[in-house]
Amino acid sequence: MADLNGEQHYLGLITKETTSCYRIGDPVIPDHQLDAVLESQGFWELPYFENSTKREITATVGQPAYLHCRVRNLGDRAVSWMRKRDLHILTVGAQRYTRDSRFQALHQDGSDEWTLRIFSPRLHDSGTYECQVSTEPKISQAFVLDVVVSRAQIVGNKELYVKSGSDINLTCLVLEAGEPPSFIYWYRGADVVNYSGRGGISVLTDRQTRSSQLLISCAQPHDSGNYTCSPSASDAASVMVHVLHGEQPAAMQHGKGNLNKVISPSTSSVSLSSQSSNASSLKYSLQTHSLQLIAFSCHLSLLLTWIFMLKLHNDDTDENETKRFFENISDIT
Incomplete structure (x- = not known):
């Protein structure tokens, strides 16, 4: 072993195993004292x-x-x-x-x-x-x-339609996070979701899996709004929730025999193309009803005109003429 001046030195029989360096009369140094001896004599190992x-x-x-x-x-x-x-x-x-x-x-x-x-x-x-x-x-x-950049992701589409009385179930995942988030908050609009103001709301957050689940049972129309998942040190994610009461749009219907089964994020999703198709169908239906309403108004106006003319007839109008009058009205309407 060399010292700081580059000169080679032997420490005698440092351990029982280093017999090649042993000189008669050198002390035997136990292994557990070796580091202390090296340090005391000015010898160091390289870092x-x-x-x-x-x-x-x-x-x-x-x-x-x-x-x-x-x-x-x-x-x-x-x-x-x-x-x-x-x-x-x-x-x-x-x-x-x-x-x-x-x-x-x-x-x-x-x-x-x-x-x-x-x-x-x-x-x-x-x-x-x-x-x-x-x-x-x-x-x-x-x-x-x-x-x-860590970011949140809400499972499913950007818009969710649920039927009044059903549950709102939202799952948020925190992606690209070096460490688990310190917290995950849920907002509706600009306000933190209030657990005490309304019963039936629960949040399950798991920091290790970096996920949070918001469950709102028996949703009502006033529960509609923009829901945001906001983890610590991460970009937030939002979803628009629509709670509809009464007749449901075609985008919410699923299956032949069950027109009221709402599509949830865990079962299916509402595509943009189907929304566009439903909007076109609704527009066509409104136009058809408008034309029917106009035709009915014309028929009603004509009927009132005939009734007015009938009153102008003399009392001696024969029965056959009156009968023909009402047959004409029936043909028109």
Whole structure:
């Protein structure tokens, strides 16, 4: 083993296994005391990285990102963090060497871990970062950071039609989240869904699966509105819910023998093409009814005219003429 001056030294029989270095009369040093003896005599092993840390990190925009670097046998050498894309030194030891205050080095005395923390990371912070040790030559370990935009997604279409008295069942998933959300709130319009103001409302949130389910039982028309799922540090998602009372549109009907079965997100969906087709059919139906109403008005006007003319007849109008009069009216109407 060489000391700091490059001279080779033998420590005698350090352990029972190193017989090739043994000289008669050298002491036997137990294994558990070896590190202390090396340190007391000025000998150190070279630093090396511990490979148990995660090297590929996914962080969410706005949420702190942590890059953990563990260095063994560091001695009096310094650990620095460098951004690979522009070779910019971010930190040396516990000191920050960049004007960007979002970067900070974390280290506890006596610990082998040197952590780079990035407050509120942005998309352009994605890339490779190096943990470096000031040996000669310098050694480094690369970490890849991927900063993503977390977003919510409500399962199903952007619009949901339910029949009055049925249940509203909405499921929200949080996608591209580096860590589980701290919370997931549900809104109707601009207001948080009020659990106490109306019975029959429940929310089941699972942070580990990053999901939340909103259930509103026995929905009424006043429950209609724009429902929004808003997780922490994620873009929100919304769905428009229509609770209809009475006769249902064709878009809500499903199956031949059951015209009142409402299509829910878990069974089927209302496509844009079917909505367009239903709108065309409704328009045609209204036009047909309008024409029928106009024809009926004409017939009624003609009938009133004949009745008025009838009153102008003399009392001696014979029975046959009156009969022919009403037959004419029947033919017209």
